[in-house]
Amino acid sequence: MRALWITPLVLAGLSLTPALAQKRPFTFDAMMQVKRISDPQLSPDGRLVAFTVSEVQMDKNAADRQIWVVPAEGGAPRKITSDGRNSRPRWSPDSRRISFLSSRSGSQQIWTMNPDGSDARQVTRLSTEADGHVWSPDGAHFVFTSQVYPDCADDACNERRLEMEKSSQVKARIYTTLLYRHWAEWKGKRRKHIMAIPADGGLVKDLTPGFVFDVPPFSLGGGEDYAVSPDGKEVAYVAKLDENQATSTNSDIFVVPIEGGEARRVSDSEGADVGPAYSPDGKWLAWRMQRIAGYESDRWRLAVMNRETGAIETLTETIDRNVDSFTWHPDSTRIAYVLEDRGRHPAHIIGIAGGGARAITRGSSSVGDLQFSPDGRTLIYTEQSGSSPVEIFRATSGEGTPEPLTRLNDALLARHQLTRYEEFTVAGSGGAQVHGFLVKPPDFDAVKRYPALMLIHGGPQGAWGESFSYRWNPQVFASAGFVVLMPNPRGSTGYGQKFTDEINADWGGRVYEDLMSVTDYMASLPYVDGRRLAAAGGSYGGYMVNWILGHTDRFRALVSHAGVYDLRSMGGETEELWFTRWEFKGYPWETPEIHERWSPSVHAARFSTPTLVIHGELDFRVPYGQGLQLFTALQANGVPSKLLMYPDEGHWILKPQNSRLWYEQFLEWIKEWTRAREE
Numbered sequence: 001m002r003a004l005w006i007t008p009l010v011l012a013g014l015s016l017t018p019a020l021a022q023k024r025p026f027t028f029d030a031m032m033q034v035k036r037i038s039d040p041q042l043s044p045d046g047r048l049v050a051f052t053v054s055e056v057q058m059d060k061n062a063a064d065r066q067i068w069v070v071p072a073e074g075g076a077p078r079k080i081t082s083d084g085r086n087s088r089p090r091w092s093p094d095s096r097r098i099s100f101l102s103s104r105s106g107s108q109q110i111w112t113m114n115p116d117g118s119d120a121r122q123v124t125r126l127s128t129e130a131d132g133h134v135w136s137p138d139g140a141h142f143v144f145t146s147q148v149y150p151d152c153a154d155d156a157c158n159e160r161r162l163e164m165e166k167s168s169q170v171k172a173r174i175y176t177t178l179l180y181r182h183w184a185e186w187k188g189k190r191r192k193h194i195m196a197i198p199a200d201g202g203l204v205k206d207l208t209p210g211f212v213f214d215v216p217p218f219s220l221g222g223g224e225d226y227a228v229s230p231d232g233k234e235v236a237y238v239a240k241l242d243e244n245q246a247t248s249t250n251s252d253i254f255v256v257p258i259e260g261g262e263a264r265r266v267s268d269s270e271g272a273d274v275g276p277a278y279s280p281d282g283k284w285l286a287w288r289m290q291r292i293a294g295y296e297s298d299r300w301r302l303a304v305m306n307r308e309t310g311a312i313e314t315l316t317e318t319i320d321r322n323v324d325s326f327t328w329h330p331d332s333t334r335i336a337y338v339l340e341d342r343g344r345h346p347a348h349i350i351g352i353a354g355g356g357a358r359a360i361t362r363g364s365s366s367v368g369d370l371q372f373s374p375d376g377r378t379l380i381y382t383e384q385s386g387s388s389p390v391e392i393f394r395a396t397s398g399e400g401t402p403e404p405l406t407r408l409n410d411a412l413l414a415r416h417q418l419t420r421y422e423e424f425t426v427a428g429s430g431g432a433q434v435h436g437f438l439v440k441p442p443d444f445d446a447v448k449r450y451p452a453l454m455l456i457h458g459g460p461q462g463a464w465g466e467s468f469s470y471r472w473n474p475q476v477f478a479s480a481g482f483v484v485l486m487p488n489p490r491g492s493t494g495y496g497q498k499f500t501d502e503i504n505a506d507w508g509g510r511v512y513e514d515l516m517s518v519t520d521y522m523a524s525l526p527y528v529d530g531r532r533l534a535a536a537g538g539s540y541g542g543y544m545v546n547w548i549l550g551h552t553d554r555f556r557a558l559v560s561h562a563g564v565y566d567l568r569s570m571g572g573e574t575e576e577l578w579f580t581r582w583e584f585k586g587y588p589w590e591t592p593e594i595h596e597r598w599s600p601s602v603h604a605a606r607f608s609t610p611t612l613v614i615h616g617e618l619d620f621r622v623p624y625g626q627g628l629q630l631f632t633a634l635q636a637n638g639v640p641s642k643l644l645m646y647p648d649e650g651h652w653i654l655k656p657q658n659s660r661l662w663y664e665q666f667l668e669w670i671k672e673w674t675r676a677r678e679e
Contacts, residue, residue, distance in 0.1 A: 032056045
């Protein structure tokens with residue numbers, strides 16, 4: 001197959017639209033009208049693409065999810081479901097049926113239907129519900145997950161136990177091990193297990209019976225963590241069997257017969273192994289791999305195993321970037337993958353027999369969800385940028401510019417002004433090059449001087465880039481009248497592993513100096529009023545806002561969302577202990593000097609900048625006591641401050657009406673404190 005040189009299409013520019021001055025600002029309400037496309041699935045015969053669309057319903061404080069289809073050669077997309085919430089379309093191997101998850105029966109179960117949505121049939125009827133289903137390539141089975149009681153042998157047992165738990169007047173929790181809570185949920189008595197059922201319904205078989213750990217576990221890398229071999233006889237899955245689930249990142253790939261039996265481990269790294277995928281010819285098994293135990297931000301590599309010999313090779317060892325996702329080419333000799341590079345996610349392809357990788361997409365946007373047509377000549381994928389939400393595209397080798405298969409948001413974007421990202425680079429700590437993105441307000445006038453907002457990303461091993469965000473949308477902030485800067489300082493991903501690693505045990509060091517260099521640059525812009533600066537961040541970004549509080553008064557206003565405030569208490573109440581142990585080289589009592597050195601709480605006496613503190617009470621990643629401590633210190637020191645606490649949200653604010661309040665309070669706060677004043 002010849003290279004697919006894809007030129008990204010920025011959707012905001014596809015429509016015939018009036019002059020920019022006639023467009024409306026892109027506000028929160030406009031953002032909530034975006035049709036959110038996800039999970040495209042090309043049919044095995046290459047004729048149709050099924051996908052999920054989520055549409056926010058503010059009055060119901062939820063999102064409606066339905067399944068659509070569009071011809072792979074182009075045509076009008078059609079919605080084919082409407083009853084209940086429906087998602088995760090998956091094609092039968094003969095392309096005659098679509099399986100999907102639906103709540104239409106009152107609980108989430110696996111269903112199948114014709115490609116036009118007709119003749120819907122329920123496959124599972126489990127009291128513990130079904131999730132994450134895949135077809136076996138021979139069409140005989142579904143493999144899926146369900147939250148079951150490990151000591152139950154059948155669904156009747158699970159149903160009795162569920163009813164007993166529901167009706168009990170005692171709701172106390174008892175634990176003897178870690179991990180007892182995670183992200184936004186307390187661990188109950190049930191565990192995720194991998195199950196199999198005949199495709200036309202029948203007896204459900206637990207492929208991981210008796211496991212007291214979730215299988216697959218919470219994934220550090222996302223994506224599918226189980227797959228069925230092309231002959232339909234074997235299931236590969238991810239499991240983390242270390243006794244202390246809170247400190248280990250060492251997940252491995254196991255294989256087991258689809259009829260059940262003894263599982264066998266096939267991966268060998270000390271870090272995480274995730275996302276197994278069989279080659280179409282069944283000779284190879286590929287997955288994403290990290291080498292370093294306990295380090296969730298080690299570089300993700302692409303590994304491939306010869307199933308006959310068991311030999312494992314790392315295909316991307318010399319590529320100093322994370323492999324985010326991958327897919328096999330139909331010829332089983334090549335793998336296409338998406339990597340992260342300087343705020344973008346391009347696609348490359350590499351041969352499993354060796355040789356260099358080459359790009360199959362290029363440009364300023366980010367791509368994902370790669371899938372090849374049966375003949376390998378056409379690539380179906382999603383594309384997005386900071387000014388255009390996800391849409392589905394098709395690129396065919398040798399046929400020029402890619403074409404969008406969906407334009408579900410064209411009309412909305414045509415009515416609003418979205419600003420394309422601009423790039424900047426400044427010299428940071430030690431002369432390191434710090435790259436980032438800048439968004440200008442709508443109807444930008446270079447003669448004016450605007451207030452500026454610096455957004456600090458979380459992770460800390462994360463990055464801002466060309467993607468469309470709903471939780472921290474720079475377009476909404478810019479539409480409120482701010483010049484928005486999104487720097488990727490030390491610790492950011494997409495700039496090489498050394499750049500990422502340089503934040504380890506140095507949370508307030510070089511990265512702070514990098515951000516102050518960006519602040520200098522921001523204040524020097526001729527269209528920015530250097531006296532009207534604000535900064536905001538979430539998670540690690542919230543930590544850095546808290547650190548800034550005690551180290552500079554250059555900002556008029558700060559917003560700290562789910563920010564780490566006191567490292568000692570954080571180390572004792574967070575749940576993913578592998579993270580804090582790696583970042584601070586041990587528990588608080590093992591490395592007290594590191595925890596003391598980089599804890600914002602130590603510098604509370606210096607706090608003076610007006611600060612909005614936001615937290616969710618269901619946040620177990622950065623527990624809300626961190627926000628309470630910060631707000632207490634601000635109030636005790638007489639610093640203007642406000643606390644916004646959500647009893648029904650975790651680390652992220654997800655419910656639509658809660659999100660509306662978040663944006664309203666955020667913008668009200670920074671506008672109030674950065675408005676023009678007589679100096």
